[in-house]
Structures are given as C-alpha cells and as structure tokens.
C-alpha cells in the first residue's frame with residue numbers, strides 16, 4: 001500500500017485525536033516498517049490494517065466508522081497531492097465516473113506496484129450513479145468515505161447507499177443519488 005495512505009492516516013489521527021494517539025498506535029505492536037513512512041514508499045497492506053485496528057482498540061470507535069472517516073479525509077489529501085491530474089474535472093459524478101478508466105489508471109502509471117480496487121461504474125440517468133467495488137483488500141468502508149469526500153469536495157449533496165454483494169466484504173455496491 002502506498003505511503004501516502006499511511007502519512008494521511010497518521011495526520012488524521014493527530015488532527016482528530018492527539019499526537020500521543022499517533023505514538024500509541026505506532027508502538028502498540030511490532031510494525032515491519034517500524035512506523036516510518038515516506039509518501040512515495042510502499043508498505044504492506046496488513047500494516048495499514050494493524051494501525052486501524054490499534055486505533056479502534058484505543059478509541060473504541062467501530063472499525064467501519066474509522067475507515068469511512070479516514071476515506072473522507074484521504075480524498076482531500078489525494079486531491080491536494082495529485083490535483084493537477086484532474087484539473088479538467090468539474091463535478092463529483094464526472095470524478096466518480098473516471099475512477100476506473102482514468103484516475104486509478106494514472107496512479108498505476110506512476111506506481112506500477114499500487115494495489116488498486118476494481119470498479120464497474122454505470123451512470124443511470126442524470127442523477128444516479130452505481131459503482132460496484134471489488135477488491136481482495138475489502139476496504140468498502142474506505143471507498144464509502146472516499147465517495148463522500150468527493151461529494152463534499154465539489155459541495156454536492158447526494159445520498160450514498162451501500163449494499164454488500166459478497167459475504168467477505170470483497171464486493172460492495174454503492175448507489176449515489178442526487
């Protein structure tokens with residue numbers, strides 16, 4: 001998993017909790033990287049899971065809530081870091097429609113080792129978008145937060161429904177309705 005996901009996560013923990021919390025979650029369990037991340041480095045996905053679980057154990061905030069909150073935060077961080085990639089995108093639906101065919105394609109060009117989800121995206125008229133997420137990393141809650149972060153960024157109001165398409169969390173449907 002790319003380092004920017006880790007650096008954004010730790011920044012969020014410091015902002016929403018405290019710096020002591022960052023220190024706690026980095027030292028509770030042995031981490032392969034020893035808790036040192038560079039935005040352009042690559043680290044194991046399980047290490048991210050360890051940090052989120054540590055935060056959950058410390059704060060008792062449910063895991064799905066932590067992941068969704070992080071997704072919203074991460075969207076803004078990604079937009080800041082890669083803004084020039086989407087300077088032509090003017091609204092949330094255009095952005096969401098371009099995740100699979102453009103955004104993550106560009107990410108893969110920059111980082112061939114990136115572990116990205118797969119989305120099947122279908123526009124259903126002007127006000128509805130259906131996104132079918134699939135990933136072995138089972139981060140549907142993170143995807144929900146990213147979608148909400150995208151809507152917030154463009155100051156658009158829409159309802160986001162989340163439906164499970166598999167028991168193990170690897171396939172999730174999002175229905176975004178304006």
Ligand code: HEM
Nearest residue numbers: 001002078082107114115116117135137139143146147150
């Ligand atoms: C607009 C909504 C977006 C959604 C719903 C979305 C969804 C996701 C999800 C769920 C992951 C976690 C990996 C997985 O589940 O397999 C991910 C990873 C990632 N996405 Fe997106 N994404 C969005 C926008 C963006 C944008 C704007 C960028 C910026 C270029 C971006 C770059 C990345 C990167 C760098 C990773 C990490 C890859 C890795 O760790 O190896 N995404 N995305």
